[in-house]
Amino acid sequence: MNAVSESRPQALDLEAAFRESHVAEVLDKLGSELVGLTPVKSRIRDICALLLVETLRRRVGLSTQAPSLHMSFTGNPGTGKTTVAWRMAEILHRLGYVRKGHLVAVTRDDLVGQYIGHTAPKTREVLKRAMGGVLFIDEAYYLYRPENERDYGQEAIEILLQEMENHRDDLVVILAGYKDRMDRFFGSNPGLSSRMAHHIDFPDYTPAELLDIAQLMLRQMQYTLSAEALAALREYIERRRSLPSFANARSIRNALDRARLRQASRLFGQRGSALCANDLVTLEAADIRASRVFGEVEREAQA
């Protein structure tokens, strides 16, 4: 009590603490590099605010237990879960909640062993590698296979739980996966769910956001779209969304990669004629319209 009243006159500068941590740069990068995802971004901002206040509280000597920072990211494929996890590791590092700020991305194979007694050392080794950073478990629900009661995944989950509790200040665990399957996974492992401080849901992208993402990717790859190609891409996104196995930004990336392939072979086909630099960077409507997506939707309409 005494300590608090003594240090109260000393002005606490949240702004200064914010600037000191250089976390603003990461947040800006998050804002500019990731299109859409408004609920995710605001949630991350909330977490940042909480952690900054915690830091100040600690500085004043108020009691703070190390906050639990384990998170679960749920969302459809290609919604940016892994990318956000990388940023999260950086943010936590800058705020001083993890010491090294590296991210160890693993899946079931890296945690679960093949025979009795293999799982525990394997999981522990991964956990040791992740200490001081963030452990990102992609498609975490594969750890739990209810149909096989002798599955070693359960053992991995138990070790994970134990370490998450005991090494709270050494390790942050992020579980990621598709929404419905993660819900079922947490439903059957309530201990795990209750240890997750933050459940962040990644929404699907709207067509406009997907188009923005496409243009951002093209800028990074140093390509441009002709006006007709832009219209074709807009139409492509509409059609692709309605098809099964649509994976948001990942589908867009793959579509652009294939368009680049077609552009290259189109240029190669007309290699007799003169090329200018502009031809090399421009994707034409034909490159996009040759996609099987345009064919398939029509075929479905006919059927």
Place this chain on the structure above:
Amino acid sequence: MRLTQGTFSFLPDLSDAQIGAQIEYCLEQGWAVSIEYTDDPHPRNTYWEMFGMPMFDLRDAAGVMQEVSACRRTFPNHYVKVNAFDATRGVESLRLSFIVARPQEEPGFSLIREEGPGRQMRYTLRS
């Protein structure tokens, strides 16, 4: 008799924080840290028993410290040392090795006298 082997062995025993800081340095250099134990600290006993696998790809000392305390718990009356292996081409050997745990009572060494051929006397150390 206090065993003096490896780095820092003429200093007082390192605290856990100091051990952590040394390991942190090793990891920063990109060395792989491993833990070994023995009950026979004879100078010629170069290879002590390994406690678990050498730890590659670690970034933080917390993981090694966890193993160190596990090893101390398992072998409370043994010598335990931490090794840092540098895999750089051309080096490929230990860069740092220091004792992190000792038995409560260190028996030290004793001199053994042995009679050889032709009444020759030979001496050797036994730990």
